[in-house]
């Protein structure tokens with residue numbers, strides 16, 4: 417198990433390119449089950465989650481091949497299988513996205529209840545209700561969802577949940593409805609750019625989807641989809657994490673392959689806190705320059721569904737605000753208990769208190785390096801941000817969480833001058849932390 421050793425205090429400087437979006441690439445890969453035609457995807461990030469989903473798709477009869485550094489070619493070669501086993505599905509949430517396409521195309525699916533980040537209660541009731549409305553028979557038994565249908569039929573489906581819509585639920589129902597007979601209308605659909613990307617991808621294969629990016633998506637069912645080519649959108653969460661790291665270290669970083677319109681609420685929030693964010697256009701290329709030139713102002717925010725500040729950035733922003741000139745307040749309306757990073761940030765000297773539904777971050781604090789443990793994907797990114805800004809050395813364990821969703825963040829940070837080293841999880845290999853060093857020195 418790898419770990420990161422980070423020596424903080426070095427302002428990040430330079431230019432870095434964002435990879436393709438994990439949360440767009442994964443449902444798009446799953447949707448390839450809907451067609452027999454070959455699909456070629458570019459800007460697919462190299463991530464543990466992409467590997468896990470590739471393995472799952474292979475089990476389901478898809479030939480998945482890397483055709484370039486960020487390119488995958490996918491083609492269904494065997495349509496007999498319909499089981500997504502626990503061992504693969506437990507590793508990531510997005511594996512539930514095979515459920516809709518399997519029932520729609522193969523008439524049958526048996527999918528283990530999904531895993532993913534441990535960030536609070538993550539039911540899939542809305543996915544199941546949506547598929548039932550499309551005519552699927554559903555039962556949940558022994559930790560598996562079993563679904564069957566001769567042919568799905570269009571329906572009007574509300575995906576309103578207690579905390580807004582559901583992102584992977586919208587992806588699942590939209591993908592399933594593409595091959596249903598008649599028209600499906602999804603109300604209270606998720607607005608996230610990753611949903612728009614999935615819809616654009618499916619339309620490129622011949623689907624008839626309109627309204628993506630609005631709360632009402634209309635899908636006119638078609639008999640079959642073709643193959644095609646598609647390029648995945650840039651990862652807005654990775655881009656913003658890099659911006660936050662630049663600001664936290666009082667550096668200046670230019671980010672390329674970025675879609676600033678996907679980050680409006682975040683850019684607004686960072687500017688409100690006093691960070692300098694410039695959006696530059698040079699010909700076809702958009703670049704964002706993020707810099708931290710002064711002490712940040714404290715702010716108050718709540719993570720909410722798109723176009724709000726994403727819950728997937730809440731932890732990184734919490735880490736950033738430990739250095740603000742006063743107390744900031746943070747709540748998370750999407751996953752109200754997503755604060756596992758707080759106790760680890762406190763090991764680094766952060767003063768964060770749970771209050772009411774959220775946390776209060778006591779500012780004016782220079783963090784100090786410490787040994788910490790990543791509990792989930794974005795918590796590990798928050799710890800990396802904190803370690804880069806802290807005085808001294810930090811060791812972040814369990815970075816396999818980070819590798820699920822960031823394409824070699826350690827190398828990207830190194831390229832910006834960050835003192836980041838990836839080493840194997842052995843106490844002897846941590847510089848300065850060999851527990852027997854005193855014996856060797858004697």
Ligand SMILES: CC(=O)N[C@H]1[C@@H](OP(=O)(O)OP(=O)(O)OC[C@H]2O[C@@H](n3ccc(=O)[nH]c3=O)[C@H](O)[C@@H]2O)O[C@H](CO)[C@@H](O)[C@@H]1O
Nearest residue numbers: 439510537538539540541542543577579581582583584750
């Ligand atoms: C692979 C992927 O794209 N993951 C993202 C996706 O997760 P994911 O799609 O799992 O998150 P959802 O949008 O489904 O969850 C949003 C809220 O709805 C609730 N809910 C969800 C489904 C359901 O059937 N019933 C229900 O009540 C959840 O408990 C949560 O409170 O969106 C989250 C919210 O932006 C992000 O943090 C994840 O990174």
Ligand SMILES: C=C(OP(=O)(O)O)C(=O)O
Nearest residue numbers: 508509510532533728793
């Ligand atoms: C929570 C996340 O991923 P997943 O939904 O796959 O757990 C995330 O990307 O921050």
